[in-house]
Amino acid sequence: MKKNAKNPAAKGASNGDLHAPRPGDSSRFYGTPLPGVNTEELSGNLIVIEGTDGSGRSTQIALLTEWLESEGFAVQTMGLRRSALVGEDIDALLAENAVTRLTLALMYSTDFFDQLERRILPALRSGLIVLADRYIFTLIARAAVRGISRDYLHGIYEIALKPDLTFWLNVRPEVAFDREFKKSHTISYWESGRDMSLSNDLFQSFIRYQSMIKHEFEYLSRRHAFTELDGEASVSEVNKQLRKQIAAELGIRSTHYHPSHALAHLWR
Amino acid sequence: MSTRAADIASPSDSSGEDSPIAKRPYPGALVVVEGIDGSGKSTQLYLLKRWLEIGGYRLHFTEWNSSPLVKSATRRGKQRRLLTSTTFSLLHAADFADRCERQIMPLLHGGYLVLADRYIYTAFARDAARGCSPHWLRNLYSFAPTPDITFYFRAPLDVAVTRIVAGRPKLKFYEAGMDLGLSLVRTESFRIFQERILNNYDQMIETDHFVLMDGTVQVNRLQKLMRQIVGERINLAQFAPKKK
Numbered sequence A: 001m002k003k004n005a006k007n008p009a010a011k012g013a014s015n016g017d018l019h020a021p022r023p024g025d026s027s028r029f030y031g032t033p034l035p036g037v038n039t040e041e042l043s044g045n046l047i048v049i050e051g052t053d054g055s056g057r058s059t060q061i062a063l064l065t066e067w068l069e070s071e072g073f074a075v076q077t078m079g080l081r082r083s084a085l086v087g088e089d090i091d092a093l094l095a096e097n098a099v100t101r102l103t104l105a106l107m108y109s110t111d112f113f114d115q116l117e118r119r120i121l122p123a124l125r126s127g128l129i130v131l132a133d134r135y136i137f138t139l140i141a142r143a144a145v146r147g148i149s150r151d152y153l154h155g156i157y158e159i160a161l162k163p164d165l166t167f168w169l170n171v172r173p174e175v176a177f178d179r180e181f182k183k184s185h186t187i188s189y190w191e192s193g194r195d196m197s198l199s200n201d202l203f204q205s206f207i208r209y210q211s212m213i214k215h216e217f218e219y220l221s222r223r224h225a226f227t228e229l230d231g232e233a234s235v236s237e238v239n240k241q242l243r244k245q246i247a248a249e250l251g252i253r254s255t256h257y258h259p260s261h262a263l264a265h266l267w268r
Numbered sequence B: 001m002s003t004r005a006a007d008i009a010s011p012s013d014s015s016g017e018d019s020p021i022a023k024r025p026y027p028g029a030l031v032v033v034e035g036i037d038g039s040g041k042s043t044q045l046y047l048l049k050r051w052l053e054i055g056g057y058r059l060h061f062t063e064w065n066s067s068p069l070v071k072s073a074t075r076r077g078k079q080r081r082l083l084t085s086t087t088f089s090l091l092h093a094a095d096f097a098d099r100c101e102r103q104i105m106p107l108l109h110g111g112y113l114v115l116a117d118r119y120i121y122t123a124f125a126r127d128a129a130r131g132c133s134p135h136w137l138r139n140l141y142s143f144a145p146t147p148d149i150t151f152y153f154r155a156p157l158d159v160a161v162t163r164i165v166a167g168r169p170k171l172k173f174y175e176a177g178m179d180l181g182l183s184l185v186r187t188e189s190f191r192i193f194q195e196r197i198l199n200n201y202d203q204m205i206e207t208d209h210f211v212l213m214d215g216t217v218q219v220n221r222l223q224k225l226m227r228q229i230v231g232e233r234i235n236l237a238q239f240a241p242k243k244k
Helices: A002-012 A057-070 A087-096 A101-125 A136-145 A150-157 A173-184 A202-224 A235-250 A261-266 B002-007 B041-054 B068-079 B085-109 B120-129 B134-140 B157-167 B186-207 B219-233
Strands: A045-050 A075-079 A129-133 A165-170 A227-230 B029-034 B059-063 B113-117 B149-154 B211-214
Touching: A045 A057, A045 A101, A045 A136, A045 A235, A057 A075, A057 A129, A057 A235, A057 A261, A075 A101, A087 A101, A087 B068, A101 A129, A101 A136, A101 A150, A101 B068, A101 B085, A136 A150, A136 A202, A150 B134, A165 A202, A165 A235, A173 A202, A227 A235, B029 B041, B029 B085, B029 B120, B041 B059, B041 B113, B041 B149, B041 B219, B059 B085, B068 B085, B085 B113, B085 B120, B085 B134, B120 B134, B120 B186, B149 B186, B149 B219, B157 B186, B211 B219
Parallel strands: A045 A129, A045 A165, A075 A129, A165 A227, B029 B113, B029 B149, B059 B113, B149 B211
Antiparallel strands: none
16 A cells, blocks of 8 residues: 555656666666765775575675685675764764755765775776675665655665666565564564564564565665575585675686685575 | 645645655755855854844754764865765755754744755855856756755855955965866865856855845844745744733
8 A cells, every 4th residue: 555655756756757767777876976986996896695584695795805805806895884984873863863855865875875985886996896785775764765766865875876786685574574574583673673663573574674675675676786695505506606696706717715724604 | 733734734745756856845944144254144144043033933943064974084184184075065965955854844844933044045145156067066956945945145256255364364275266276276276166156146046046145234224124035935823922
């Protein structure tokens, strides 16, 4: 029902071709370029892993980092709320929970661009491989399910750098719930969308919220050509798929890898 | 109450077709002042506010960059000089969104006359002068309600710059546009930066229906004109104290 309320707004403003990636456009950005960036200097690669909490993103990033380092590539990671500029402020806003959806969306975008400009771009200039634990897509999906129009969000993020590869670890909300519960023995306020008053039953709230997010990701996946992987497969299987695609992108011949003793516990 | 609100709903808010969030009509009104530093806009808005306050009107005054929510981030960004043109712009937009959603919109829906010292046009003029794309900025602020009146106070660059430089011991880093590398001399950088902003404002006079006010006119004469325009364009009776 909520879905219908949001769609007209998104469709109504669909002069969206303006922001849609143009075919044959070799630009590194989705639309207007980020001010002050010479893309010729960017010799590194940006690889994004998207997926909900419980989809196995951080496990895969830890394993990929080790594999890439063993292959001689320097790796830089990024994730949400890690900027020096506003990372802590967002934590405080979330804890306080007096913040409105638009302000929160814009604080997340500030956090994102601070990391992009002061961390990712310098790393890419130095030829590093940047592994992003989530990217603009999570930020767009979260804001869109809260009723902020997709065109508005794409307009903000049109100045973001396009990743070389975007993987989506797709898991069913029920599986994400099991994994999250096993990990932290509770379900977080924001991951269950409790600010949206979906249900007083937290399990229901979590499932409904994550289903809405998943729906947004299906749309984003088509629009931005994600590589969708079955996040419910075993860690080693998902990792194998990731290595195969990344190896092809970076020109690594062998995709052989077995985790070191330190990471062996992740390999199940 | 609801029928009354519908009768006097401001026509300006119906322009929300492309709004990122759902907009609905409101009974309040929004009056905005814009202009470069030293153009006299704050003085004039203060005098307008005093006139209305003394008359007992239902009003609220709001300023650019005054929300406690993102204050610590803004301060940190400025002190440690972490801000780029993009993050500078986004942080101010987050700040404005907070004020807009928690203060300006509820007050407009509650039937207040809202007076704003600087509004989204400040961001359009200043952030574009820092290198942000005007098209990107327009989208970023598309959630903001359109003002009923936007007064644009225009003073010649020399007059405005002299007023500011004489009144302050030292210009701040971002205020002077030092992040742009225009000049190593702070007052010179400030001048070039303000000139760019002034040009950007001028380009919005027609597109955004600014009411042009000559900032060199005597304060009391200018205020008389301002009050006259507000009286003509806004039905002040709806904000007047209710007689019992």
